Amino acid sequence: MFYASLKHHCKKIVLLLKLLMTQKNSLNIPDSALPRLVIIGGGFAGITLVKEVSDRDFQIVVIDRNNYHTFQPLLYQVATGGLEPDSIAYPLRKYVKRFGKLFFRLADVEKIDPEQKMLYTSEGNLSYDYVVIATGARTNFFGNSQLEKYTMGMKNVPEALNLRSLILQNLEKAIVTKNLLERQALMNFVIVGGGPTGVELAGALAELKRFVFREEYHDLKMEDMQVFLIEGSPKLLGNMSEKASRKTLAFLTEMGVKVMLNCRINDYNGAKVELENGDPIPSDNVVWAAGIKAVPVPGLEAAMHQPSGRLFTDAFNQVKGFDSCYALGDVALVENDPDYPQGHPQVAPTAIQQAELLAQNLRNLQQNKPLKPFKYRDKGSMATIGRKKAVVDVAGFYFSGTFAWLIWLFVHLMSIVGFKNRLATLLQWFTNYFSFNSALRLIIRPYKRNL
Numbered sequence: 001m002f003y004a005s006l007k008h009h010c011k012k013i014v015l016l017l018k019l020l021m022t023q024k025n026s027l028n029i030p031d032s033a034l035p036r037l038v039i040i041g042g043g044f045a046g047i048t049l050v051k052e053v054s055d056r057d058f059q060i061v062v063i064d065r066n067n068y069h070t071f072q073p074l075l076y077q078v079a080t081g082g083l084e085p086d087s088i089a090y091p092l093r094k095y096v097k098r099f100g101k102l103f104f105r106l107a108d109v110e111k112i113d114p115e116q117k118m119l120y121t122s123e124g125n126l127s128y129d130y131v132v133i134a135t136g137a138r139t140n141f142f143g144n145s146q147l148e149k150y151t152m153g154m155k156n157v158p159e160a161l162n163l164r165s166l167i168l169q170n171l172e173k174a175i176v177t178k179n180l181l182e183r184q185a186l187m188n189f190v191i192v193g194g195g196p197t198g199v200e201l202a203g204a205l206a207e208l209k210r211f212v213f214r215e216e217y218h219d220l221k222m223e224d225m226q227v228f229l230i231e232g233s234p235k236l237l238g239n240m241s242e243k244a245s246r247k248t249l250a251f252l253t254e255m256g257v258k259v260m261l262n263c264r265i266n267d268y269n270g271a272k273v274e275l276e277n278g279d280p281i282p283s284d285n286v287v288w289a290a291g292i293k294a295v296p297v298p299g300l301e302a303a304m305h306q307p308s309g310r311l312f313t314d315a316f317n318q319v320k321g322f323d324s325c326y327a328l329g330d331v332a333l334v335e336n337d338p339d340y341p342q343g344h345p346q347v348a349p350t351a352i353q354q355a356e357l358l359a360q361n362l363r364n365l366q367q368n369k370p371l372k373p374f375k376y377r378d379k380g381s382m383a384t385i386g387r388k389k390a391v392v393d394v395a396g397f398y399f400s401g402t403f404a405w406l407i408w409l410f411v412h413l414m415s416i417v418g419f420k421n422r423l424a425t426l427l428q429w430f431t432n433y434f435s436f437n438s439a440l441r442l443i444i445r446p447y448k449r450n451l
């Protein structure tokens with residue numbers, strides 16, 4: 001009787017222990033003698049860290065809500081049918097495999113408990129020894145729910161494909177409608193935000209109109225297609241030199257884009273853009289490229305900068321007040337750098353450089369060596385406006401035109417992840433250059449607007 005009861009209790013304890021174990025590690029990551037390093041986000045920061053840390057020092061787990069890395073700088077070319085989406089996205093599982101016995105899990109990290117060193121994800125929980133938040137940023141609508149509902153963002157591949165569908169669907173609608181006002185709204189393209197994304201998208205749309213739509217929609221009056229670029233400040237490409245900004249304005253104007261500087265939009269109701277000054281613009285195509293907001297994982301609010309959502313870190317990328325927890329890239333805000341009092345620019349080189357340094361510092365930490373503080377190396381900025389039209393600021397020098405365009409093409413091509421993707425992009429650019437027509441204009445998944 002005693003033995004039967006003991007056996008019963010033992011079974012219960014084993015079951016309870018098993019349950020606790022699975023709750024602690026329900027993503028099926030095996031136990032390891034090595035400290036577990038969890039990297040949340042397979043963007044520029046995440047994949048650089050994967051490349052730089054060694055599976056001999058850590059058990060490395062990468063978690064992302066998508067199973068692919070996105071090369072965001074070329075999203076606008078997907079949206080305008082210049083590149084197929086597969087060329088700018090790379091499977092994360094294939095990527096991490098290159099660097100040894102790493103683990104990838106497709107999951108959305110919903111919460112972090114830094115006290116318990118535990119992550120809560122859509123697929124289960126996972127304990128960690130070190131965690132790196134590299135979750136990037138999303139579109140910032142500055143709390144305006146109308147803008148969020150009715151405008152198009154372009155932060156990821158599905159959004160770029162939605163925009164591609166919308167552009168093509170609206171032109172198809174424009175060709176059949178008899179209502180002239182409706183047609184004009186369908187053919188007015190409004191881009192809000194004169195940073196690199198807005199400039200590059202406006203230029204690409206102007207080229208589509210000139211080289212492609214004019215021929216393919218010969219029975220539609222293409223002069224009626226208007227591309228507006230609205231910027232709240234007095235300058236396009238705010239982070240670039242005055243010369244680059246002026247040249248960009250000249251290029252866009254020459255291409256027929258209506259650039260409106262010092263102009264803010266008050267609202268958009270899905271049909272009409274209300275400007276702070278000036279006449280309203282009827283439009284069924286409004287793209288919001290006017291700001292980003294970091295996407296930190298809930299649980300670290302005490303270190304969060306408002307309103308940007310970025311996580312304050314020290315110079316070694318450790319999240320302020322949270323041991324063993326690091327933040328990199330768009331989501332991080334390194335404090336007390338006198339050269340960048342507002343934080344480093346939210347661009348790919350920042351994410352890459354921070355990840356490279358963190359890998360080195362994690363190694364130093366394990367070997368009890370001193371840590372190195374982060375120092376941003378500004379490698380310059382560039383933007384392309386159209387074929388043979390680009391601007392580049394680098395090391396105090398400024399270039400524009402064909403040479404700048406070739407530099408832009410080279411830098412972007414070399415930064416794409418994966419040889420096959422690079423080759424596919426090069427091939428598409430090559431054929432687009434000579435044919436003036438990419439033929440990637442399929443409405444495979446029609447986009448339904450929020451109305």
Ligand SMILES: Cc1cc2nc3c(=O)[nH]c(=O)nc-3n(C[C@H](O)[C@H](O)[C@H](O)COP(=O)(O)OP(=O)(O)OC[C@H]3O[C@@H](n4cnc5c(N)ncnc54)[C@H](O)[C@@H]3O)c2cc1C
Nearest residue numbers: 041043044045064065072073109135136329330346347348
């Ligand atoms: C349209 C566009 C054009 C750009 N052009 C340029 C350019 O020309 N030059 C330049 O230098 N920079 C450019 N940038 C900025 C650059 O892309 C970012 O600075 C860079 O991607 C930041 O890298 P990151 O690793 O911090 O984040 P990201 O690259 O955004 O990666 C974040 C990753 O985290 C994942 N994630 C987020 N939250 C979670 C979660 N809760 N759970 C699981 N996974 C999660 C996401 O799926 C994503 O894979 C551009 C950005 C955009 C949107």
